Amino acid sequence: MRFLLRAIRFILPIVVLGGCIVVTWWLLSNPPVQEKKDIPPTLVRVEGTTLNKTTYELRVRSQGTVQPRTRSTLLPEVSGKIIEISPSFRPGGFFAAGDVLMRLDPVDYETAIVVTQAAEAQAEVVLAEEQARADQAVENWRAMGRTGTPSALVSRAPQLAKAKADVASAKAQVLKAERDLERTTIRAPYACQVLEQAVDLGQFVNSGTTLGRIFAVDYVEIRLPLPERESQYLKLPHAFRDQNNPAEPALPVFLKSVIAGKTVMWEGKIVRVEGALDEQTRQATAVAQVTDPYARRADGKPPLTIGAFVEAEIVGEPLEDVYIVPRAAVRAGNEIILIDRPQNTLRRMTVDPLVSNEKHIVVSANAKKAPKEGDVLCLTPIPFPADGARVLPTVDGQIEAGPVKDGQAEPKPSPAVGKKETT
Known part of the structure; x- marks a missing residue:
């Protein structure tokens, strides 16, 4: 009996191990048949727009600070005690040319x-x-x-x-x-506004004593740095020594500033271009002029005060035969994505913009690296676009057909909601 138990303990593990080997061999020799299915490619739904040649009304943007055309310090030419002073001789007071500012004891x-x-x-x-x-x-x-x-x-x-x-x-x-x-009668040398008052009634002044500071109000000037790329499309009034070759006529410019929480617009003109480039930025500087900035306006517009910071838009020449591409559709390095139809595949292209701003870039349709008229521009940002990748586009509100399956096109999906606006 004891011998039988020992035989069973020895033989049983060998039998179990052999059975596992046989089962494993059978499973490897007879694998289950796997059903194969064709998984259609997942298409990204994107929005696009057809590129058409158009005309772009160029507005070159700049900014600057309002400055008076003339600023003067009032100094008496004789000595004496001030016996009369104009009530308007205070900071902010206005005077016409020749008005009496103050009188000294005569x-x-x-x-x-x-x-x-x-x-x-x-x-x-x-x-x-x-x-x-x-x-x-x-x-x-x-x-x-x-x-x-x-x-x-x-x-x-x-x-x-x-x-x-x-x-x-x-x-x-x-x-x-x-x-x-x-x-002894001190008069305004020109139409002016008082910027600072330094003396008052009863004070004795000597020749050369500072009485105050004034600035001219017939017009103001704004120095506007010009971006190099956009300035080539402006007919700037450059000055020449040759009197028989006059400068270009003044360019219109629109100035904008925020006063008391409201945006106010003024219209001026570019009257000259400074003769030297800025040493730090290497940019040319145009000078804009606004006539009679302190006149009362019929529309209640506030005056254009000295020291105000303004944003400027200079009217340039219209650009013909160009594409206006939304900034959101432009990738790093001025790269855009086109959708080739009817395959609806992506194609990357690098363009050279003529001008650009925060809303869009303008590309010449006649450039070597430029899309053709009728090409579809992809408006949807795609993180890693690959050339030849297929997409499901919505072009100008019209949804393209889906991928082909079993020789038939899939039905078009429902229109996308909230189509992205383009400019």
């Missing part, structure tokens, strides 16, 4: 006029006396029977010349005193 200068006039009268008397002495000397010289021309000393010519010079000097002193009296 008493000393009125006195100086009286004194100089007396000196002039005295010089006139001396001149008359000296003229009489000279005439008498010539008559005495001739009474002595002499002929010819008397010498200068005999005719008292030096004394007469000195008397005439004294009269001229006295008259000049009168004129100077009158000018000094006139200078």
